[in-house]
Amino acid sequence: MNEAGHCSANEAFALRVIGDDMAPEFGDGQIVIVEPAGKVTSGCFVVARLDDGVILRQLVIDGDVYRLRALKSGLPEIELGAGLESLVGVVSQRAGRRRREHKRYEV
Numbered sequence: 001m002n003e004a005g006h007c008s009a010n011e012a013f014a015l016r017v018i019g020d021d022m023a024p025e026f027g028d029g030q031i032v033i034v035e036p037a038g039k040v041t042s043g044c045f046v047v048a049r050l051d052d053g054v055i056l057r058q059l060v061i062d063g064d065v066y067r068l069r070a071l072k073s074g075l076p077e078i079e080l081g082a083g084l085e086s087l088v089g090v091v092s093q094r095a096g097r098r099r100r101e102h103k104r105y106e107v
Contacts, residue, residue: 010037012092015047015054021070022056031095032056038090038107045091045105048080054088 017030025045026032034047042061047054048068057068057078066080080086092107 012036012089014095015056017056021072021075022058023072025071026056026094027096030101032091033093033095034089035092035107036089038092040084040087040090044107047088047091048086049088050078050086056091059087 012033012035014031014033017026017028017032020028022045032045032047038044040046040059042059044059045056046059046068047056055068055078057070060067060069060077066083068078068080070077090105090107092105094101094103094105096102
């Protein structure tokens with residue numbers, strides 16, 4: 001923790017998934033662990049800061065173009081105009097109520 005009692009910007013943190021945009025990989029209500037210093041690669045799952053909130057998406061890197069893709073069909077991809085600056089971190093784990101719902105991702 002820093003002097004103000006807050007977690008370091010590089011410490012992993014948990015978020016709850018809201019909605020089904022990333023189903024079936026991430027269901028509504030599941031908990032994900034986010035690594036701010038995780039390795040960013042095409043296809044990894046990331047949390048990005050957009051407008052006044054955050055969003056969980058799969059990152060697609062195509063040359064110098066970075067896009068965020070929902071797993072639910074019919075949703076538009078979001079192009080990251082500022083490159084990777086809006087990324088908060090990379091998802092390293094998914095938790096669930098049952099052991100079979102738990103999963104680790106490479107970061």
